[in-house]
Amino acid sequence: MASQEAPSPDRIPAGGGGGMHHALRLRHADRLFEGLAEGMLVAQLVRDADGRAVDWLILDVNAAFASLDPRGPGAMIGRTIRAIIPGFETALIDETAEMVAQRTSTTFTCHVATLGRDFEGRALHLEDDSFAVLLLDVTERIRELRQQEALLLLGDQLREQDDAAQMTRTAARIVGETLDVVRAGFGHIDPLEGTLDIQADWTVPGVPSIAGRHRYADFGDLPEHLARSEPLVVEDVRRDPRMAARAEASLAIDVQALVNMPVRGEHGGAVAAVFVHDRRARRWSDSELAFLRKVADRVEAGVARAQAEAQQRVLNLELSHRLKNTLTMVQAVATQTLRRATDRPAVEAFERRLGALATAHDVLLGRNWASADLATVTHDVLAVLAAPGRCRIEGPPVALGPRAALSTSLLVHELGTNAVKYGALSTEQGVLVVSWRIDSTGAGDQLVFEWREDGGPPAAPPTRLGFGSRLIERGLIGGGGVESRYLATGFATTMRALLADLRL
Missing domain, CATH: 3.30.565.10 (Histidine kinase-like ATPase, C-terminal domain)
Structure with missing residues (x-):
């Protein structure tokens, strides 16, 4: 089969090329192709005038892969992978080209930013420049690994710090980067005043800080959830009845989805809250909520340790001064006696x-x-x-x-x-x-x-x-x-x- 040259548009007529006929034979020969729950595609390398692989041409897709585009299989077949997934990594194209040259198989991982998903690809050479790829959605697995690494990093950094404000800033940055949100931070709760005091928060570039003192009402039904030490989880402020009255104000500060996770004090009541904000509607997974709970627990323990050490330093200082004064008095009494x-x-x-x-x-x-x-x-x-x-x-x-x-x-x-x-x-x-x-x-x-x-x-x-x-x-x-x-x-x-x- 002759290699396809890079097409001028991102689509090649579906009837051209022996690779298409081969893909169709595979489809009819193997009924499992359409029945797979995982996405699968058949493609061939697109090469430039120098013979270097620069893209994939999609020859066929199953229903699971086609579901990535609401327009269905017709919007994918005959198009290049880079037209379907902008920013598709050159390294992956090079890796499949090497696989084709060796007539073997390979496994890779890729992140599709437009979907916010991570996939593990298992590619197998078919003939000439064509190959099949089975895509497994490993988003949750990747997220959980990132969260575990983030918790280890947080624990290491909190152990090295003895200032509560520095601890909360560190935790906010790690949470924000790990969960890929636009804003994260910690607020100290004043139940008598009904306020949340945010000393510092972490934001992505272009998103304003909301550091300062806020009323509970600015964060949804926070008082009720704090009373039960339960998180407030909102997937879309425009559709959540608890936030409907404040939806426009929330959207104005880049908040469409949010989580407020209480931090429990030594008596079990909420003394602070971890918050994360996203500028798009978002379904918060169980693993993300569990991650925030663990962060809250670690920060609470770290802050409690820092406060106890600060109190101990004050006590030690006072005891030392008193002991020194006692020695001076003993010396004066001894000299006089x-x-x-x-x-x-x-x-x-x-x-x-x-x-x-x-x-x-x-x-x-x-x-x-x-x-x-x-x-x-x-x-x-x-x-x-x-x-x-x-x-x-x-x-x-x-x-x-x-x-x-x-x-x-x-x-x-x-x-x-x-x-x-x-x-x-x-x-x-x-x-x-x-x-x-x-x-x-x-x-x-x-x-x-x-x-x-x-x-x-x-x-x-x-x-x-x-x-x-x-x-x-x-x-x-x-x-x-x-x-x-x-x-x-x-x-x-x-x-x-x-x-x-x-x-x-």
Whole structure:
């Protein structure tokens, strides 16, 4: 069979070409052709003057495929696929041309924008340049896959965000793009005022935002549905009796179809609503409504978490300020009480230890009492005791939990005080190196903390075990793991603790 050249109009006379006779023989030989529920067509490649495939010529269609055009089969047979489906992908024509060249079969997917549908095509070579294509409507399957991917993306992004307004903006964008609507957003409900407050919404280009405060009545029979925590689903505002009185106003802002999905609060009542708008009449599928419910649930959980974390930060800040004030009062009382004490070194040591605790609390306060960086704790404590140029601090980032931060600050303060009084920092040439690394062990990652003094007097073990010595022996978290060395070059110690324990 000779290949058809690209026709000048989009139609070729139905009686021309051997491919047409072959298609008719197939039709009469196989009665199932017309009985198929899926659309089926027989076509042949249309080639340009250089022999390159540029289109399909429709030779025959069954009733299911013909139903895509209300004018019936006669409006399709003898026309090209690109005339029937504008924007038909060149890649699909190339794929079928390759299939014909290989005399085999292929499977492809395509989106028909004019129908808003997705199809899976299963093409089979017949003879010469002709082939048959069975089209399966996979729109719902594709939509459900997109919705699942969107929910995963939404979950990932909500976990990374801690601001309620940012969460709702993110969710509105994902919902709008996934459902292919013109507007999506979230509104916070004020039941006393009867209003819906939309801080921000997502729209396609050319569609106006409706951010602001609105009365319930602007969104249909919202109060009744909110009272039952049920969605308001409207396929066409012009035909829905609940929206008939507001149809023109809705159409003026590009709303012909809409869904308002309530977001339930901790007591079960509606506290917000997810809304989507489309500028054309639309039947909302069960999967789309289920998707909106899941989005509403995820946003409600994310916003509740963000609000709880914000409240916790305020509480932590207040507790931290009160604790710091308490430490200041304790220090003032101790100073007043012990001002006549004869053992002045002990009094001064007590005051310095209180100061170290206050420094650690300042670091924790800067991180909302959640964690403190080991380098920051070490630097801030030593900065009070020695000139910055005489201490070198190095190591990877390590987050300390509140308990570990307090114990580490006391430990570093004790080691630094000893270095100033008896060790490397008691001389002009002495230096101090504080370093740490992470080692992998069978029990988990382990912090190895090293303190090394150099250039001071020879180190000697303490003659008696006071509070400071016992504090050093207990190590980073009070559980030991300490190896101290009293060297001629100065004091050195290595302390180990599991990272998991340091995060407490």
